[in-house]
Amino acid sequence: MPAGNTQFSIAVHLLAGLGYLAGQEITSGELAASINTSPSFVRRVLSKLSKAGLVRATPGKAGACSLGRRANDISLLEIYKAVGASQIFSIHAYPVQKTCPVSCSIKSSLGKILDKIEKTLEKDLAKISLAEVIADIKRK
Amino acid sequence: MPAGNTQFSIAVHLLAGLGYLAGQEITSGELAASINTSPSFVRRVLSKLSKAGLVRATPGKAGACSLGRRANDISLLEIYKAVGASQIFSIHAYPVQKTCPVSCSIKSSLGKILDKIEKTLEKDLAKISLAEVIADIKRK
DNA sequence: TATAATGTTACTGTTAAAGTAACAATATGC
DNA sequence: GCATATTGTTACTTTAACAGTAACATTATA
Incomplete structure:
Protein backbone atom coordinates (compact mmCIF):
# COMPACT_ATOMS: atom_id res chain seq x y z
CA MET A 1 0.00 0.00 0.00
CA PRO A 2 2.42 2.61 -1.19
CA ALA A 3 1.92 6.23 -2.06
CA GLY A 4 0.09 7.57 -5.05
CA ASN A 5 -3.42 8.10 -6.14
CA THR A 6 -4.86 5.06 -4.50
CA GLN A 7 -7.97 6.96 -3.58
CA PHE A 8 -8.80 7.38 -7.21
CA SER A 9 -8.79 3.67 -7.88
CA ILE A 10 -10.74 3.04 -4.71
CA ALA A 11 -13.29 5.60 -5.78
CA VAL A 12 -13.67 3.90 -9.15
CA HIS A 13 -13.98 0.59 -7.39
CA LEU A 14 -16.72 1.92 -5.14
CA LEU A 15 -18.63 3.56 -7.93
CA ALA A 16 -18.30 0.52 -10.14
CA GLY A 17 -19.73 -1.50 -7.28
CA LEU A 18 -22.64 0.87 -6.91
CA GLY A 19 -23.21 0.92 -10.64
CA TYR A 20 -23.07 -2.83 -10.78
CA LEU A 21 -26.01 -2.94 -8.42
CA ALA A 22 -27.98 -0.70 -10.73
CA GLY A 23 -29.69 1.51 -8.20
CA GLN A 24 -29.96 -1.02 -5.44
CA GLU A 25 -28.78 0.45 -2.14
CA ILE A 26 -25.87 -0.70 -0.08
CA THR A 27 -24.22 0.44 3.14
CA SER A 28 -20.66 1.65 3.54
CA GLY A 29 -20.00 -1.35 5.75
CA GLU A 30 -20.91 -3.75 2.97
CA LEU A 31 -18.85 -1.82 0.49
CA ALA A 32 -15.90 -1.87 2.84
CA ALA A 33 -16.18 -5.61 3.15
CA SER A 34 -16.22 -5.91 -0.63
CA ILE A 35 -13.10 -3.82 -1.00
CA ASN A 36 -11.42 -5.39 2.00
CA THR A 37 -10.77 -2.26 4.00
CA SER A 38 -12.19 -0.37 6.94
CA PRO A 39 -15.64 1.26 6.80
CA SER A 40 -14.13 4.52 8.00
CA PHE A 41 -11.87 4.84 5.04
CA VAL A 42 -14.64 3.94 2.63
CA ARG A 43 -16.89 6.50 4.19
CA ARG A 44 -14.27 9.18 3.83
CA VAL A 45 -13.95 8.50 0.15
CA LEU A 46 -17.71 8.14 -0.26
CA SER A 47 -18.15 11.48 1.43
CA LYS A 48 -16.11 13.19 -1.25
CA LEU A 49 -18.00 11.42 -3.99
CA SER A 50 -21.22 12.36 -2.33
CA LYS A 51 -20.30 16.03 -2.28
CA ALA A 52 -19.46 15.82 -5.95
CA GLY A 53 -22.91 14.39 -6.62
CA LEU A 54 -21.59 11.09 -7.84
CA VAL A 55 -23.06 9.21 -4.91
CA ARG A 56 -26.41 9.67 -3.27
CA ALA A 57 -26.24 8.81 0.42
CA THR A 58 -29.12 8.92 2.83
CA PRO A 59 -28.14 9.35 6.46
CA GLY A 60 -29.89 8.06 9.50
CA LYS A 61 -30.96 4.58 10.37
CA ALA A 62 -31.54 2.44 7.31
CA GLY A 63 -29.35 4.90 5.45
CA ALA A 64 -27.43 3.67 2.46
CA CYS A 65 -25.63 4.63 -0.74
CA SER A 66 -26.47 4.46 -4.37
CA LEU A 67 -25.15 5.93 -7.57
CA GLY A 68 -25.95 9.62 -7.76
CA ARG A 69 -26.24 9.66 -11.52
CA ARG A 70 -26.38 7.24 -14.41
CA ALA A 71 -23.06 5.52 -14.93
CA ASN A 72 -23.10 6.78 -18.48
CA ASP A 73 -22.98 10.34 -17.22
CA ILE A 74 -20.04 9.87 -14.90
CA SER A 75 -16.59 10.31 -16.38
CA LEU A 76 -13.33 9.19 -14.89
CA LEU A 77 -12.26 12.81 -14.85
CA GLU A 78 -15.08 13.71 -12.51
CA ILE A 79 -14.07 10.90 -10.21
CA TYR A 80 -10.46 11.98 -10.43
CA LYS A 81 -11.31 15.50 -9.44
CA ALA A 82 -13.81 14.47 -6.80
CA VAL A 83 -11.20 12.65 -4.76
CA GLY A 84 -8.88 15.61 -5.09
CA ALA A 85 -6.09 13.69 -6.72
CA SER A 86 -2.86 15.58 -6.58
CA GLN A 87 -1.29 17.23 -9.57
CA SER A 108 6.83 29.50 -15.96
CA SER A 109 8.33 27.85 -19.03
CA LEU A 110 8.04 24.30 -17.78
CA GLY A 111 4.77 25.01 -16.03
CA LYS A 112 3.18 26.13 -19.25
CA ILE A 113 4.21 22.92 -20.99
CA LEU A 114 3.13 20.64 -18.20
CA ASP A 115 -0.20 22.35 -17.85
CA LYS A 116 -0.92 21.65 -21.47
CA ILE A 117 -0.02 18.00 -21.06
CA GLU A 118 -2.16 17.75 -17.98
CA LYS A 119 -5.06 19.21 -19.91
CA THR A 120 -4.66 16.50 -22.54
CA LEU A 121 -4.70 13.87 -19.88
CA GLU A 122 -7.85 15.33 -18.40
CA LYS A 123 -9.49 15.29 -21.78
CA ASP A 124 -8.67 11.60 -22.06
CA LEU A 125 -10.09 10.89 -18.66
CA ALA A 126 -13.22 12.81 -19.55
CA LYS A 127 -13.79 10.56 -22.53
CA ILE A 128 -14.15 7.43 -20.45
CA SER A 129 -17.34 6.80 -18.56
CA LEU A 130 -17.94 4.69 -15.52
CA ALA A 131 -20.34 2.66 -17.64
CA GLU A 132 -17.43 1.44 -19.74
CA VAL A 133 -15.62 0.19 -16.69
CA ILE A 134 -18.71 -1.61 -15.49
CA ALA A 135 -19.33 -3.11 -18.91
CA ASP A 136 -15.83 -4.46 -18.95
CA ILE A 137 -16.31 -5.99 -15.53
CA LYS A 138 -19.57 -7.65 -16.58
CA ARG A 139 -17.92 -9.03 -19.68
CA LYS A 140 -15.94 -11.45 -17.57
CA MET B 1 9.17 20.33 0.34
CA PRO B 2 6.52 17.75 -0.21
CA ALA B 3 6.02 14.68 -2.30
CA GLY B 4 5.62 14.44 -6.02
CA ASN B 5 7.73 14.32 -9.09
CA THR B 6 10.00 17.11 -8.05
CA GLN B 7 13.00 15.27 -9.40
CA PHE B 8 11.61 15.52 -12.88
CA SER B 9 11.37 19.27 -12.76
CA ILE B 10 14.79 19.50 -11.18
CA ALA B 11 16.18 17.33 -13.95
CA VAL B 12 14.67 19.59 -16.58
CA HIS B 13 16.04 22.57 -14.74
CA LEU B 14 19.53 21.08 -14.70
CA LEU B 15 19.44 20.07 -18.32
CA ALA B 16 18.05 23.40 -19.37
CA GLY B 17 20.92 25.01 -17.53
CA LEU B 18 23.43 22.82 -19.28
CA GLY B 19 21.78 23.42 -22.62
CA TYR B 20 21.72 27.13 -21.99
CA LEU B 21 25.49 27.07 -21.73
CA ALA B 22 25.71 25.38 -25.10
CA GLY B 23 28.49 22.92 -24.41
CA GLN B 24 30.34 24.97 -21.87
CA GLU B 25 31.17 22.91 -18.81
CA ILE B 26 29.98 23.49 -15.29
CA THR B 27 30.40 21.73 -11.97
CA SER B 28 27.66 20.21 -9.86
CA GLY B 29 28.46 22.74 -7.18
CA GLU B 30 27.74 25.63 -9.50
CA LEU B 31 24.58 23.98 -10.70
CA ALA B 32 23.48 23.43 -7.13
CA ALA B 33 24.03 27.09 -6.37
CA SER B 34 21.96 28.00 -9.39
CA ILE B 35 19.10 25.78 -8.32
CA ASN B 36 19.48 26.73 -4.68
CA THR B 37 19.90 23.27 -3.24
CA SER B 38 22.66 21.01 -1.98
CA PRO B 39 25.36 19.69 -4.32
CA SER B 40 24.69 16.16 -3.08
CA PHE B 41 21.14 16.17 -4.26
CA VAL B 42 22.09 17.65 -7.59
CA ARG B 43 24.74 15.02 -8.06
CA ARG B 44 22.28 12.28 -7.35
CA VAL B 45 19.96 13.54 -10.02
CA LEU B 46 22.84 14.22 -12.39
CA SER B 47 24.03 10.69 -11.88
CA LYS B 48 20.76 9.31 -13.20
CA LEU B 49 20.85 11.64 -16.15
CA SER B 50 24.41 10.65 -16.81
CA LYS B 51 23.53 6.98 -16.89
CA ALA B 52 20.77 7.73 -19.33
CA GLY B 53 23.27 9.47 -21.57
CA LEU B 54 21.63 12.86 -21.22
CA VAL B 55 24.58 14.31 -19.37
CA ARG B 56 28.26 13.82 -19.99
CA ALA B 57 30.26 14.08 -16.79
CA THR B 58 34.01 13.82 -16.45
CA PRO B 59 35.27 12.77 -13.04
CA GLY B 60 38.45 13.74 -11.33
CA LYS B 61 39.88 17.13 -10.61
CA ALA B 62 38.66 19.74 -13.05
CA GLY B 63 35.79 17.41 -13.77
CA ALA B 64 32.54 18.91 -14.91
CA CYS B 65 29.23 18.33 -16.64
CA SER B 66 27.87 19.15 -20.03
CA LEU B 67 24.91 18.14 -22.11
CA GLY B 68 25.33 14.58 -23.38
CA ARG B 69 23.44 15.17 -26.56
CA ARG B 70 22.00 18.05 -28.56
CA ALA B 71 19.04 19.60 -26.80
CA ASN B 72 17.03 18.95 -29.89
CA ASP B 73 17.50 15.24 -29.46
CA ILE B 74 16.40 15.10 -25.83
CA SER B 75 12.71 14.68 -25.16
CA LEU B 76 10.92 15.33 -21.93
CA LEU B 77 9.90 11.68 -21.93
CA GLU B 78 13.52 10.60 -21.78
CA ILE B 79 14.10 12.90 -18.87
CA TYR B 80 10.97 11.66 -17.21
CA LYS B 81 12.07 8.07 -17.51
CA ALA B 82 15.67 8.80 -16.60
CA VAL B 83 14.75 10.08 -13.16
CA GLY B 84 12.51 7.06 -12.66
CA ALA B 85 9.37 9.01 -12.05
CA SER B 86 6.70 6.95 -10.41
CA GLN B 87 3.60 5.76 -12.19
CA SER B 108 -7.52 -5.59 -14.78
CA SER B 109 -10.38 -3.48 -16.12
CA LEU B 110 -9.19 -0.22 -14.68
CA GLY B 111 -5.56 -1.09 -15.24
CA LYS B 112 -6.13 -1.53 -18.94
CA ILE B 113 -7.76 1.87 -19.22
CA LEU B 114 -5.15 3.68 -17.19
CA ASP B 115 -2.31 2.09 -19.08
CA LYS B 116 -3.71 3.44 -22.29
CA ILE B 117 -4.01 6.92 -20.83
CA GLU B 118 -0.48 6.75 -19.52
CA LYS B 119 0.73 5.79 -22.98
CA THR B 120 -0.92 8.87 -24.41
CA LEU B 121 0.77 11.03 -21.85
CA GLU B 122 4.12 9.52 -22.69
CA LYS B 123 3.55 10.20 -26.34
CA ASP B 124 2.89 13.83 -25.48
CA LEU B 125 6.04 14.07 -23.42
CA ALA B 126 8.01 12.53 -26.25
CA LYS B 127 6.88 15.29 -28.58
CA ILE B 128 8.50 18.04 -26.57
CA SER B 129 12.23 18.57 -26.73
CA LEU B 130 14.52 20.17 -24.24
CA ALA B 131 15.39 22.67 -26.94
CA GLU B 132 11.86 24.04 -26.81
CA VAL B 133 12.14 24.65 -23.10
CA ILE B 134 15.44 26.42 -23.56
CA ALA B 135 14.08 28.50 -26.39
CA ASP B 136 11.21 29.61 -24.21
CA ILE B 137 13.62 30.59 -21.47
CA LYS B 138 15.77 32.60 -23.85
CA ARG B 139 12.71 34.37 -25.18
CA LYS B 140 12.39 36.29 -21.94
C1' DT C 1 -36.06 6.99 22.67
C1' DA C 2 -32.98 3.39 21.14
C1' DT C 3 -30.74 2.23 17.13
C1' DA C 4 -28.21 2.05 12.89
C1' DA C 5 -26.65 4.30 9.45
C1' DT C 6 -23.82 8.46 7.39
C1' DG C 7 -20.53 12.24 8.18
C1' DT C 8 -16.61 14.31 10.36
C1' DT C 9 -12.62 14.86 13.01
C1' DA C 10 -8.47 13.67 15.20
C1' DC C 11 -4.97 10.51 15.93
C1' DT C 12 -1.39 6.92 14.69
C1' DG C 13 1.69 4.36 11.64
C1' DT C 14 3.98 3.76 7.45
C1' DT C 15 6.27 4.96 3.44
C1' DA C 16 8.46 7.59 -0.11
C1' DA C 17 11.01 11.32 -1.00
C1' DA C 18 13.83 15.40 0.22
C1' DG C 19 17.76 16.71 2.19
C1' DT C 20 22.36 15.99 4.15
C1' DA C 21 26.81 14.22 5.12
C1' DA C 22 30.46 11.27 4.63
C1' DC C 23 33.25 8.59 1.93
C1' DA C 24 35.05 6.25 -2.28
C1' DA C 25 36.77 6.78 -6.95
C1' DT C 26 39.07 9.43 -10.31
C1' DA C 27 41.89 12.50 -12.71
C1' DT C 28 44.67 16.77 -12.76
C1' DG C 29 48.77 19.53 -11.86
C1' DC C 30 52.48 20.56 -9.17
C1' DG D 1 53.84 10.61 -6.09
C1' DC D 2 50.93 13.49 -3.54
C1' DA D 3 47.64 17.09 -2.60
C1' DT D 4 43.50 18.55 -4.47
C1' DA D 5 39.05 19.10 -6.60
C1' DT D 6 35.83 17.00 -8.77
C1' DT D 7 32.22 13.14 -9.77
C1' DG D 8 29.86 9.07 -7.91
C1' DT D 9 27.82 6.38 -4.34
C1' DT D 10 26.08 5.10 0.00
C1' DA D 11 23.91 5.57 4.33
C1' DC D 12 21.52 8.31 7.42
C1' DT D 13 18.04 11.82 9.08
C1' DT D 14 14.11 14.47 8.50
C1' DT D 15 9.77 15.60 6.65
C1' DA D 16 5.29 15.31 4.67
C1' DA D 17 1.58 12.94 2.60
C1' DC D 18 -1.40 9.36 2.99
C1' DA D 19 -3.36 4.93 4.49
C1' DG D 20 -5.56 3.24 8.19
C1' DT D 21 -8.18 3.49 12.53
C1' DA D 22 -11.11 4.94 16.13
C1' DA D 23 -14.11 7.86 18.31
C1' DC D 24 -17.70 10.92 18.12
C1' DA D 25 -21.36 13.91 16.04
C1' DT D 26 -25.41 13.91 13.14
C1' DT D 27 -29.49 12.18 11.30
C1' DA D 28 -33.51 9.59 10.47
C1' DT D 29 -36.17 5.47 11.27
C1' DA D 30 -39.06 2.35 13.88
Whole structure:
Protein backbone atom coordinates (compact mmCIF):
# COMPACT_ATOMS: atom_id res chain seq x y z
CA MET A 1 0.00 0.00 0.00
CA PRO A 2 2.42 2.61 -1.19
CA ALA A 3 1.92 6.23 -2.06
CA GLY A 4 0.09 7.57 -5.05
CA ASN A 5 -3.42 8.10 -6.14
CA THR A 6 -4.86 5.06 -4.50
CA GLN A 7 -7.97 6.96 -3.58
CA PHE A 8 -8.80 7.38 -7.21
CA SER A 9 -8.79 3.67 -7.88
CA ILE A 10 -10.74 3.04 -4.71
CA ALA A 11 -13.29 5.60 -5.78
CA VAL A 12 -13.67 3.90 -9.15
CA HIS A 13 -13.98 0.59 -7.39
CA LEU A 14 -16.72 1.92 -5.14
CA LEU A 15 -18.63 3.56 -7.93
CA ALA A 16 -18.30 0.52 -10.14
CA GLY A 17 -19.73 -1.50 -7.28
CA LEU A 18 -22.64 0.87 -6.91
CA GLY A 19 -23.21 0.92 -10.64
CA TYR A 20 -23.07 -2.83 -10.78
CA LEU A 21 -26.01 -2.94 -8.42
CA ALA A 22 -27.98 -0.70 -10.73
CA GLY A 23 -29.69 1.51 -8.20
CA GLN A 24 -29.96 -1.02 -5.44
CA GLU A 25 -28.78 0.45 -2.14
CA ILE A 26 -25.87 -0.70 -0.08
CA THR A 27 -24.22 0.44 3.14
CA SER A 28 -20.66 1.65 3.54
CA GLY A 29 -20.00 -1.35 5.75
CA GLU A 30 -20.91 -3.75 2.97
CA LEU A 31 -18.85 -1.82 0.49
CA ALA A 32 -15.90 -1.87 2.84
CA ALA A 33 -16.18 -5.61 3.15
CA SER A 34 -16.22 -5.91 -0.63
CA ILE A 35 -13.10 -3.82 -1.00
CA ASN A 36 -11.42 -5.39 2.00
CA THR A 37 -10.77 -2.26 4.00
CA SER A 38 -12.19 -0.37 6.94
CA PRO A 39 -15.64 1.26 6.80
CA SER A 40 -14.13 4.52 8.00
CA PHE A 41 -11.87 4.84 5.04
CA VAL A 42 -14.64 3.94 2.63
CA ARG A 43 -16.89 6.50 4.19
CA ARG A 44 -14.27 9.18 3.83
CA VAL A 45 -13.95 8.50 0.15
CA LEU A 46 -17.71 8.14 -0.26
CA SER A 47 -18.15 11.48 1.43
CA LYS A 48 -16.11 13.19 -1.25
CA LEU A 49 -18.00 11.42 -3.99
CA SER A 50 -21.22 12.36 -2.33
CA LYS A 51 -20.30 16.03 -2.28
CA ALA A 52 -19.46 15.82 -5.95
CA GLY A 53 -22.91 14.39 -6.62
CA LEU A 54 -21.59 11.09 -7.84
CA VAL A 55 -23.06 9.21 -4.91
CA ARG A 56 -26.41 9.67 -3.27
CA ALA A 57 -26.24 8.81 0.42
CA THR A 58 -29.12 8.92 2.83
CA PRO A 59 -28.14 9.35 6.46
CA GLY A 60 -29.89 8.06 9.50
CA LYS A 61 -30.96 4.58 10.37
CA ALA A 62 -31.54 2.44 7.31
CA GLY A 63 -29.35 4.90 5.45
CA ALA A 64 -27.43 3.67 2.46
CA CYS A 65 -25.63 4.63 -0.74
CA SER A 66 -26.47 4.46 -4.37
CA LEU A 67 -25.15 5.93 -7.57
CA GLY A 68 -25.95 9.62 -7.76
CA ARG A 69 -26.24 9.66 -11.52
CA ARG A 70 -26.38 7.24 -14.41
CA ALA A 71 -23.06 5.52 -14.93
CA ASN A 72 -23.10 6.78 -18.48
CA ASP A 73 -22.98 10.34 -17.22
CA ILE A 74 -20.04 9.87 -14.90
CA SER A 75 -16.59 10.31 -16.38
CA LEU A 76 -13.33 9.19 -14.89
CA LEU A 77 -12.26 12.81 -14.85
CA GLU A 78 -15.08 13.71 -12.51
CA ILE A 79 -14.07 10.90 -10.21
CA TYR A 80 -10.46 11.98 -10.43
CA LYS A 81 -11.31 15.50 -9.44
CA ALA A 82 -13.81 14.47 -6.80
CA VAL A 83 -11.20 12.65 -4.76
CA GLY A 84 -8.88 15.61 -5.09
CA ALA A 85 -6.09 13.69 -6.72
CA SER A 86 -2.86 15.58 -6.58
CA GLN A 87 -1.29 17.23 -9.57
CA ILE A 88 0.58 14.85 -11.81
CA PHE A 89 3.55 17.10 -12.24
CA SER A 90 4.80 19.33 -9.52
CA ILE A 91 7.54 21.84 -9.97
CA HIS A 92 10.20 22.27 -7.36
CA ALA A 93 9.74 25.29 -5.16
CA TYR A 94 13.29 26.41 -4.51
CA PRO A 95 13.80 30.14 -4.20
CA VAL A 96 14.70 31.77 -7.48
CA GLN A 97 18.34 32.59 -8.01
CA LYS A 98 18.14 36.03 -9.55
CA THR A 99 21.47 35.84 -11.32
CA CYS A 100 20.48 32.72 -13.24
CA PRO A 101 18.20 33.18 -16.23
CA VAL A 102 17.21 29.53 -16.16
CA SER A 103 16.24 29.70 -12.52
CA CYS A 104 14.24 32.83 -13.24
CA SER A 105 12.03 31.42 -15.94
CA ILE A 106 12.07 27.64 -15.62
CA LYS A 107 8.99 27.65 -13.49
CA SER A 108 6.83 29.50 -15.96
CA SER A 109 8.33 27.85 -19.03
CA LEU A 110 8.04 24.30 -17.78
CA GLY A 111 4.77 25.01 -16.03
CA LYS A 112 3.18 26.13 -19.25
CA ILE A 113 4.21 22.92 -20.99
CA LEU A 114 3.13 20.64 -18.20
CA ASP A 115 -0.20 22.35 -17.85
CA LYS A 116 -0.92 21.65 -21.47
CA ILE A 117 -0.02 18.00 -21.06
CA GLU A 118 -2.16 17.75 -17.98
CA LYS A 119 -5.06 19.21 -19.91
CA THR A 120 -4.66 16.50 -22.54
CA LEU A 121 -4.70 13.87 -19.88
CA GLU A 122 -7.85 15.33 -18.40
CA LYS A 123 -9.49 15.29 -21.78
CA ASP A 124 -8.67 11.60 -22.06
CA LEU A 125 -10.09 10.89 -18.66
CA ALA A 126 -13.22 12.81 -19.55
CA LYS A 127 -13.79 10.56 -22.53
CA ILE A 128 -14.15 7.43 -20.45
CA SER A 129 -17.34 6.80 -18.56
CA LEU A 130 -17.94 4.69 -15.52
CA ALA A 131 -20.34 2.66 -17.64
CA GLU A 132 -17.43 1.44 -19.74
CA VAL A 133 -15.62 0.19 -16.69
CA ILE A 134 -18.71 -1.61 -15.49
CA ALA A 135 -19.33 -3.11 -18.91
CA ASP A 136 -15.83 -4.46 -18.95
CA ILE A 137 -16.31 -5.99 -15.53
CA LYS A 138 -19.57 -7.65 -16.58
CA ARG A 139 -17.92 -9.03 -19.68
CA LYS A 140 -15.94 -11.45 -17.57
CA MET B 1 9.17 20.33 0.34
CA PRO B 2 6.52 17.75 -0.21
CA ALA B 3 6.02 14.68 -2.30
CA GLY B 4 5.62 14.44 -6.02
CA ASN B 5 7.73 14.32 -9.09
CA THR B 6 10.00 17.11 -8.05
CA GLN B 7 13.00 15.27 -9.40
CA PHE B 8 11.61 15.52 -12.88
CA SER B 9 11.37 19.27 -12.76
CA ILE B 10 14.79 19.50 -11.18
CA ALA B 11 16.18 17.33 -13.95
CA VAL B 12 14.67 19.59 -16.58
CA HIS B 13 16.04 22.57 -14.74
CA LEU B 14 19.53 21.08 -14.70
CA LEU B 15 19.44 20.07 -18.32
CA ALA B 16 18.05 23.40 -19.37
CA GLY B 17 20.92 25.01 -17.53
CA LEU B 18 23.43 22.82 -19.28
CA GLY B 19 21.78 23.42 -22.62
CA TYR B 20 21.72 27.13 -21.99
CA LEU B 21 25.49 27.07 -21.73
CA ALA B 22 25.71 25.38 -25.10
CA GLY B 23 28.49 22.92 -24.41
CA GLN B 24 30.34 24.97 -21.87
CA GLU B 25 31.17 22.91 -18.81
CA ILE B 26 29.98 23.49 -15.29
CA THR B 27 30.40 21.73 -11.97
CA SER B 28 27.66 20.21 -9.86
CA GLY B 29 28.46 22.74 -7.18
CA GLU B 30 27.74 25.63 -9.50
CA LEU B 31 24.58 23.98 -10.70
CA ALA B 32 23.48 23.43 -7.13
CA ALA B 33 24.03 27.09 -6.37
CA SER B 34 21.96 28.00 -9.39
CA ILE B 35 19.10 25.78 -8.32
CA ASN B 36 19.48 26.73 -4.68
CA THR B 37 19.90 23.27 -3.24
CA SER B 38 22.66 21.01 -1.98
CA PRO B 39 25.36 19.69 -4.32
CA SER B 40 24.69 16.16 -3.08
CA PHE B 41 21.14 16.17 -4.26
CA VAL B 42 22.09 17.65 -7.59
CA ARG B 43 24.74 15.02 -8.06
CA ARG B 44 22.28 12.28 -7.35
CA VAL B 45 19.96 13.54 -10.02
CA LEU B 46 22.84 14.22 -12.39
CA SER B 47 24.03 10.69 -11.88
CA LYS B 48 20.76 9.31 -13.20
CA LEU B 49 20.85 11.64 -16.15
CA SER B 50 24.41 10.65 -16.81
CA LYS B 51 23.53 6.98 -16.89
CA ALA B 52 20.77 7.73 -19.33
CA GLY B 53 23.27 9.47 -21.57
CA LEU B 54 21.63 12.86 -21.22
CA VAL B 55 24.58 14.31 -19.37
CA ARG B 56 28.26 13.82 -19.99
CA ALA B 57 30.26 14.08 -16.79
CA THR B 58 34.01 13.82 -16.45
CA PRO B 59 35.27 12.77 -13.04
CA GLY B 60 38.45 13.74 -11.33
CA LYS B 61 39.88 17.13 -10.61
CA ALA B 62 38.66 19.74 -13.05
CA GLY B 63 35.79 17.41 -13.77
CA ALA B 64 32.54 18.91 -14.91
CA CYS B 65 29.23 18.33 -16.64
CA SER B 66 27.87 19.15 -20.03
CA LEU B 67 24.91 18.14 -22.11
CA GLY B 68 25.33 14.58 -23.38
CA ARG B 69 23.44 15.17 -26.56
CA ARG B 70 22.00 18.05 -28.56
CA ALA B 71 19.04 19.60 -26.80
CA ASN B 72 17.03 18.95 -29.89
CA ASP B 73 17.50 15.24 -29.46
CA ILE B 74 16.40 15.10 -25.83
CA SER B 75 12.71 14.68 -25.16
CA LEU B 76 10.92 15.33 -21.93
CA LEU B 77 9.90 11.68 -21.93
CA GLU B 78 13.52 10.60 -21.78
CA ILE B 79 14.10 12.90 -18.87
CA TYR B 80 10.97 11.66 -17.21
CA LYS B 81 12.07 8.07 -17.51
CA ALA B 82 15.67 8.80 -16.60
CA VAL B 83 14.75 10.08 -13.16
CA GLY B 84 12.51 7.06 -12.66
CA ALA B 85 9.37 9.01 -12.05
CA SER B 86 6.70 6.95 -10.41
CA GLN B 87 3.60 5.76 -12.19
CA ILE B 88 0.92 8.36 -12.50
CA PHE B 89 -1.89 6.09 -11.53
CA SER B 90 -1.55 3.36 -9.02
CA ILE B 91 -4.23 0.85 -8.24
CA HIS B 92 -4.98 -0.13 -4.68
CA ALA B 93 -3.57 -3.48 -3.66
CA TYR B 94 -6.19 -4.85 -1.34
CA PRO B 95 -6.68 -8.60 -1.44
CA VAL B 96 -9.38 -9.67 -3.85
CA GLN B 97 -12.72 -10.54 -2.35
CA LYS B 98 -13.67 -13.64 -4.29
CA THR B 99 -17.38 -13.27 -3.78
CA CYS B 100 -17.44 -9.83 -5.37
CA PRO B 101 -17.29 -9.66 -9.14
CA VAL B 102 -16.19 -6.04 -9.05
CA SER B 103 -13.36 -6.81 -6.69
CA CYS B 104 -12.32 -9.67 -8.95
CA SER B 105 -11.93 -7.70 -12.13
CA ILE B 106 -11.54 -4.05 -11.22
CA LYS B 107 -7.80 -4.29 -11.24
CA SER B 108 -7.52 -5.59 -14.78
CA SER B 109 -10.38 -3.48 -16.12
CA LEU B 110 -9.19 -0.22 -14.68
CA GLY B 111 -5.56 -1.09 -15.24
CA LYS B 112 -6.13 -1.53 -18.94
CA ILE B 113 -7.76 1.87 -19.22
CA LEU B 114 -5.15 3.68 -17.19
CA ASP B 115 -2.31 2.09 -19.08
CA LYS B 116 -3.71 3.44 -22.29
CA ILE B 117 -4.01 6.92 -20.83
CA GLU B 118 -0.48 6.75 -19.52
CA LYS B 119 0.73 5.79 -22.98
CA THR B 120 -0.92 8.87 -24.41
CA LEU B 121 0.77 11.03 -21.85
CA GLU B 122 4.12 9.52 -22.69
CA LYS B 123 3.55 10.20 -26.34
CA ASP B 124 2.89 13.83 -25.48
CA LEU B 125 6.04 14.07 -23.42
CA ALA B 126 8.01 12.53 -26.25
CA LYS B 127 6.88 15.29 -28.58
CA ILE B 128 8.50 18.04 -26.57
CA SER B 129 12.23 18.57 -26.73
CA LEU B 130 14.52 20.17 -24.24
CA ALA B 131 15.39 22.67 -26.94
CA GLU B 132 11.86 24.04 -26.81
CA VAL B 133 12.14 24.65 -23.10
CA ILE B 134 15.44 26.42 -23.56
CA ALA B 135 14.08 28.50 -26.39
CA ASP B 136 11.21 29.61 -24.21
CA ILE B 137 13.62 30.59 -21.47
CA LYS B 138 15.77 32.60 -23.85
CA ARG B 139 12.71 34.37 -25.18
CA LYS B 140 12.39 36.29 -21.94
C1' DT C 1 -36.06 6.99 22.67
C1' DA C 2 -32.98 3.39 21.14
C1' DT C 3 -30.74 2.23 17.13
C1' DA C 4 -28.21 2.05 12.89
C1' DA C 5 -26.65 4.30 9.45
C1' DT C 6 -23.82 8.46 7.39
C1' DG C 7 -20.53 12.24 8.18
C1' DT C 8 -16.61 14.31 10.36
C1' DT C 9 -12.62 14.86 13.01
C1' DA C 10 -8.47 13.67 15.20
C1' DC C 11 -4.97 10.51 15.93
C1' DT C 12 -1.39 6.92 14.69
C1' DG C 13 1.69 4.36 11.64
C1' DT C 14 3.98 3.76 7.45
C1' DT C 15 6.27 4.96 3.44
C1' DA C 16 8.46 7.59 -0.11
C1' DA C 17 11.01 11.32 -1.00
C1' DA C 18 13.83 15.40 0.22
C1' DG C 19 17.76 16.71 2.19
C1' DT C 20 22.36 15.99 4.15
C1' DA C 21 26.81 14.22 5.12
C1' DA C 22 30.46 11.27 4.63
C1' DC C 23 33.25 8.59 1.93
C1' DA C 24 35.05 6.25 -2.28
C1' DA C 25 36.77 6.78 -6.95
C1' DT C 26 39.07 9.43 -10.31
C1' DA C 27 41.89 12.50 -12.71
C1' DT C 28 44.67 16.77 -12.76
C1' DG C 29 48.77 19.53 -11.86
C1' DC C 30 52.48 20.56 -9.17
C1' DG D 1 53.84 10.61 -6.09
C1' DC D 2 50.93 13.49 -3.54
C1' DA D 3 47.64 17.09 -2.60
C1' DT D 4 43.50 18.55 -4.47
C1' DA D 5 39.05 19.10 -6.60
C1' DT D 6 35.83 17.00 -8.77
C1' DT D 7 32.22 13.14 -9.77
C1' DG D 8 29.86 9.07 -7.91
C1' DT D 9 27.82 6.38 -4.34
C1' DT D 10 26.08 5.10 0.00
C1' DA D 11 23.91 5.57 4.33
C1' DC D 12 21.52 8.31 7.42
C1' DT D 13 18.04 11.82 9.08
C1' DT D 14 14.11 14.47 8.50
C1' DT D 15 9.77 15.60 6.65
C1' DA D 16 5.29 15.31 4.67
C1' DA D 17 1.58 12.94 2.60
C1' DC D 18 -1.40 9.36 2.99
C1' DA D 19 -3.36 4.93 4.49
C1' DG D 20 -5.56 3.24 8.19
C1' DT D 21 -8.18 3.49 12.53
C1' DA D 22 -11.11 4.94 16.13
C1' DA D 23 -14.11 7.86 18.31
C1' DC D 24 -17.70 10.92 18.12
C1' DA D 25 -21.36 13.91 16.04
C1' DT D 26 -25.41 13.91 13.14
C1' DT D 27 -29.49 12.18 11.30
C1' DA D 28 -33.51 9.59 10.47
C1' DT D 29 -36.17 5.47 11.27
C1' DA D 30 -39.06 2.35 13.88
